[in-house]
Amino acid sequence: MSHPSTYEPSNGFSKWLDRRLPVLRLMHGQFIEFPTPRNLNYLWTFGGILSFCLVVQLITGIVLAMHYVPSGDQAFSSIEHIMRDVNWGWLMRYSHAVGGSMFFLAAYIHIARGLYYGSYKDPREILWILGVLIFLLMMAIAFMGYSLPWGQMSFWAVTVITNLFSSFDTIIPGVGSAIVRWIWGGYSVSETTLNRLFSLHYLLPFILVGVVGLHIWALHVVGNNNPTGVEIQSDSDSVPFHPYITMKDAFAMSLFWMIFAWLIFFAPNYLGHSDNYIEANPLQTPPHIVPEWYFLPQYAILRAIPSKLLGVIAMFASILVLFFVSWLDTSKVRSTKYRPIYKWFFWLFIFTCIALGYLGAKPAEGVYLFYARIFTAYYFIHFLVVMPLIGVIERPKPLPNSITEDVLGKGSSPSGGAGKPEAAPAAPENR
Amino acid sequence: MASDIIDPTRRDFVMIASAAFAGIGGAASLWPLIDQMNPDASAEALASIEVDLEPLGEGQAITVLWRGKPVFIRHRTPEEVSMAKKVDINALPDPEAQNTELPEDAPATDKNRTKEGHEKWLVVVGICTHLGCIPKGQGLTDQKGEYGGWFCPCHGSHYDTSGRIRKGPAPDNLAVPPYKFLNDTKIKIG
Numbered sequence: 001m002s003h004p005s006t007y008e009p010s011n012g013f014s015k016w017l018d019r020r021l022p023v024l025r026l027m028h029g030q031f032i033e034f035p036t037p038r039n040l041n042y043l044w045t046f047g048g049i050l051s052f053c054l055v056v057q058l059i060t061g062i063v064l065a066m067h068y069v070p071s072g073d074q075a076f077s078s079i080e081h082i083m084r085d086v087n088w089g090w091l092m093r094y095s096h097a098v099g100g101s102m103f104f105l106a107a108y109i110h111i112a113r114g115l116y117y118g119s120y121k122d123p124r125e126i127l128w129i130l131g132v133l134i135f136l137l138m139m140a141i142a143f144m145g146y147s148l149p150w151g152q153m154s155f156w157a158v159t160v161i162t163n164l165f166s167s168f169d170t171i172i173p174g175v176g177s178a179i180v181r182w183i184w185g186g187y188s189v190s191e192t193t194l195n196r197l198f199s200l201h202y203l204l205p206f207i208l209v210g211v212v213g214l215h216i217w218a219l220h221v222v223g224n225n226n227p228t229g230v231e232i233q234s235d236s237d238s239v240p241f242h243p244y245i246t247m248k249d250a251f252a253m254s255l256f257w258m259i260f261a262w263l264i265f266f267a268p269n270y271l272g273h274s275d276n277y278i279e280a281n282p283l284q285t286p287p288h289i290v291p292e293w294y295f296l297p298q299y300a301i302l303r304a305i306p307s308k309l310l311g312v313i314a315m316f317a318s319i320l321v322l323f324f325v326s327w328l329d330t331s332k333v334r335s336t337k338y339r340p341i342y343k344w345f346f347w348l349f350i351f352t353c354i355a356l357g358y359l360g361a362k363p364a365e366g367v368y369l370f371y372a373r374i375f376t377a378y379y380f381i382h383f384l385v386v387m388p389l390i391g392v393i394e395r396p397k398p399l400p401n402s403i404t405e406d407v408l409g410k411g412s413s414p415s416g417g418a419g420k421p422e423a424a425p426a427a428p429e430n431r
Numbered sequence: 432m433a434s435d436i437i438d439p440t441r442r443d444f445v446m447i448a449s450a451a452f453a454g455i456g457g458a459a460s461l462w463p464l465i466d467q468m469n470p471d472a473s474a475e476a477l478a479s480i481e482v483d484l485e486p487l488g489e490g491q492a493i494t495v496l497w498r499g500k501p502v503f504i505r506h507r508t509p510e511e512v513s514m515a516k517k518v519d520i521n522a523l524p525d526p527e528a529q530n531t532e533l534p535e536d537a538p539a540t541d542k543n544r545t546k547e548g549h550e551k552w553l554v555v556v557g558i559c560t561h562l563g564c565i566p567k568g569q570g571l572t573d574q575k576g577e578y579g580g581w582f583c584p585c586h587g588s589h590y591d592t593s594g595r596i597r598k599g600p601a602p603d604n605l606a607v608p609p610y611k612f613l614n615d616t617k618i619k620i621g
């Protein structure tokens with residue numbers, strides 16, 4: 001949100017720099033005085049947590065790449081070399097592998113937060129779309145990273161997922177197989193394929209950093225949404241980013257880090273699959289292949305549909321539909337807190353996603369298949385029917401007049417609320 | 432001085448020429464960048480292999496590697512052959528032979544998927560046409576699916592004793608690779 005800059009360069013150097021490259025002024029404006037709604041709850045700490053996850057993946061990944069060998073003969077053993085011989089190699093690898101899971105956990109909570117509080121609505125459409133783009137990139141990166149240990153699950157996940165493109169043969173014969181051969185660089189998944197996946201697994205996270213930059217830029221143009229969905233109207237509705245949000249984020253991150261650390265140190269392989277400790281064998285498929293937990297809902301959708309092409313289309317559509325929610329939701333009210341009917345459907349949707357995740361890990365037959373079809377149907381009905389329809393027929397509860405009124409109750413004066421310390425101007429840093 | 436002479440045609444020419452230079456140059460360099468990912472010369476080299484069938488008893492099968500792909504060779508029992516022949520072609524999910532040496536619309540009869548005079552031998556690429564797993568059924572104790580051929584555990588595709596898809600998500604029959612009999616007990620694949 002635009003606000004007058006109160007940045008005062010404090011010494012000779014910063015004055016000199018400010019006239020040449022006002023980077024300190026920019027940081028001060030965006031990360032110190034940036035006004036944030038005073039009523040943000042802990043669900044708003046996941047943006048910071050996600051940035052933290054990205055940094056962890058970048059650092060541990062660059063370290064791993066110093067010891068990893070992307071060759072068909074040596075990839076698998078180089079992972080064991082990292083685990084057993086390299087100083088602290090086990091810590092780097094487990095942090096990176098568990099880090100992938102924690103990254104997705106935080107992203108799913110972050111997305112659900114946005115869906116609940118209507119953060120995708122006008123004027124935050126671009127901010128939301130950039131978020132979906134980040135999610136897509138994360139999925140591509142994690143898929144490529146998972147291929148690198150070159151175990152049985154790595155190999156067969158690459159085989160099955162790249163083969164999804166062969167379904168285009170149903171539309172134009174030959175095109176799908178040509179794409180698959182192009183991705184593989186051969187007639188089967190091989191070392192050639194591994195090499196290019198490694199190259200891209202190194203590159204894409206840095207592209208992701210760029211898109212995250214745009215995401216935060218878009219956020220700082222329109223400002224944070226908040227649990228009421230009512231925009232900031234006066235000074236008493238907001239608090240400066242520092243120290244209020246920085247402290248809250250830091251505290252939440254510490255709790256998140258404890259769970260993260262517990263997994264790394266006590267259950268590093270809990271979220272993985274033991275078959276990935278068997279070296280890739282192109283002549284034998286493991287009896288039961290499953291993706292990592294964070295891809296299970298999408299995998300369940302893929303298998304729920306009996307046609308190969310339609311299954312692939314449905315799986316991609318389940319992500320792409322997120323690009324359009326800003327326009328699919330017709331309600332004038334942002335926050336689901338004030339939406340008595342939609343509230344039920346929102347929780348039904350969350351239940352659907354969890355159910356699909358459970359079913360994705362089960363064999364695609366019998367009752368499992370039956371329920372996977374029901375939940376796949378609801379997944380799409382939620383976006384394509386429920387969202388447009390409920391917005392029109394529902395009568396939302398009355399909204400508070402302002403964030404301040406919501407926090408302090410009716411009759412509170414719109415400015416000079418208790419949240420904004422009157423004494424602040426006297427504090428030395430605000431001279 | 433340039434300040435008082437404005438020559439729009441010359442400037443337009445330079446603009447169009449440099450835009451065309453950048454555009455065509457960009458487009459032309461795109462193709463090598465894309466094509467470098469296609470199978471390279473060493474992968475293209477049509478390696479062919481010879482396989483000795485002598486040691487294979489009736490009911491046994493072996494898997495050989497051709498162009499990085501597994502090829503199933505099965506010595507079928509007379510019952511398996513007659514089962515494969517009895518099937519009504521029109522009732523098959525994929526009625527085409529999928530034999531690289533026959534026209535595309537050749538019907539999926541057992542005859543079109545084997546070699547004349549060598550009907551007991553079935554040679555197919557052992558890659559499930561759904562998403563590329565290796566079906567089970569080569570080992571004597573393997574699960575062979577409801578039609579006695581192969582069963583793909585990944586998403587449940589059943590193939591019959593002629594390698595044709597009968598049930599499950601796979602769209603096509605297992606492909607028959609190019610091969611020929613050098614003599615009664617030796618074949619050359621590729």
Ligand code: HEM
Nearest residue numbers: 057058061062064065068093097100142145146148149205
């Ligand atoms: C968005 C950030 C990233 C995500 C979500 C991610 C995800 C993953 C995953 C899931 C694995 C498989 C772990 C396992 O099961 O062993 C992996 C492996 C790997 N990643 Fe990343 N990664 C990211 C960034 C990076 C970066 C920036 C680099 C290097 C510059 C990198 C280098 C590697 C290497 C060398 C491996 C193989 C070693 C191993 O498997 O532990 N990653 N990555």
Ligand code: FES
Nearest residue numbers: 559561562583586
């Ligand atoms: S890969 Fe064989 S059934 Fe899916």
